[in-house]
Amino acid sequence: MKKYLFIYEDMKNRILNGEFKSGEQLPFEKELCVEYETSKMTIKKAFDLLVEDGLIIKKRGVGTFIKDIDMKEIEKLIFAKQFMGLTTSNPEKKVTSKVLHFDIIKATPLIEKQLNIAPESFVYDIHRIRYADDQPIVVEKTYMPIDLVPGLTEKHLEKSLYQYIENELECKIQSSHRKITVRKADDDETEYLDLEKGDPVAVAEQVAYFDNGKAFEFSFSVHRYDHFSAQLIITK
């Protein structure tokens, strides 16, 4: 285990368990160097992660303090941060999929641009409805270059696409770029998501990247408005 991650996890637990309370001052970095038998840089690295989580505040020339916030809220945020796929946003529910179609097509100009591939390359064209506890939550359109995700079958789509990619293909997903917008559901979406005409939907447009920098997925996820929320912490 990396030292700075150990210190990060340890301090996080100490804070969440109430050893340090809201608004309280933490021991100085120098003291913690002794306690954890490490150097200043390593403590700093661990603490910077806690700042990103929104747990603590650092003030140069003064010290480090627990953020003045309800710890239960923070726990939720930290939990939510760990996941990338939309599958996982309802962790305790049973997630299933229904494949509407699964074809190979030539990339349209938009798909070409988003995936940065040659004109008219072949891509998977996937259209799925995803259910949580048998209730429709999201309709997804996904496009992926066939050569980056070989061997894909309808069976994989009924479970988790990301699981196939990470476990069976052993590809590493490094990042994704997401844009969230809002509009009215079209007729198909209204039917698939069991909505009323004119009901709102949240649309997440996403391009996801492997750790070699290649874009492997371009997707639109159309969410039922009553089952969508996105949380983010913005740090200056």
Next chain:
Amino acid sequence: MKKYLFIYEDMKNRILNGEFKSGEQLPFEKELCVEYETSKMTIKKAFDLLVEDGLIIKKRGVGTFIKDIDMKEIEKLIFAKQFMGLTTSNPEKKVTSKVLHFDIIKATPLIEKQLNIAPESFVYDIHRIRYADDQPIVVEKTYMPIDLVPGLTEKHLEKSLYQYIENELECKIQSSHRKITVRKADDDETEYLDLEKGDPVAVAEQVAYFDNGKAFEFSFSVHRYDHFSAQLIITK
């Protein structure tokens, strides 16, 4: 100027100016140590910022590469990242506000909880419509403890709240926690935002913090659905 920030800005410009192209390999960290006359840690720190921006990809044991993406898209994202207030999401438009009401009330239990203040503390209760080029874009309800933001008047609200806080009060905003949801507009919102009955809105619920860790603002921003988008880069 801090060295790692200089290197970060310099490399960013070199990339955006096309000195290095999509998918291309960057010089090794070791080489750049010589070029910038610095140590490995400093180069690493600068490069980590570029990774966060979604500009480059690092592969241990291999090297560092420009992300396979359209640079114009990236430029937009980097630009968008710099702002916190919702005022600034339409940078080139004329932003104005109409104050619907501006009172001081006792905090409700929800406000107490979000701002982490004593029961029945006094808070500003602000309700504004914000316009971009005279078109209504967002209705905002804002609650702020009166003692954290003293001297606020209706004039400040017609311009930018954040500007008053940062420039006149000289308080530093460190972070904000945001949650985005979607629903149908209620009757008031329909009127204020010039919508049709049942039209969707995007709601951003936000708690913002000063650099001393205190929550100074709890707000709901209700956006017209056709003028809302949120962009984010998620990194593993």
Next chain:
DNA sequence: AAGTGGTCTAGACCACATT
């Protein structure tokens, strides 16, 4: 003046990928 966190160094060793 004293003490905090922030930056930076020069170099050691580790984990990982390629040859």
Next chain:
DNA sequence: ATGTGGTCTAGACCACTTC
């Protein structure tokens, strides 16, 4: 075996706040 980026150190100096 070689070379990459990742972690870690021990200590220097800087920027900032408080006394």
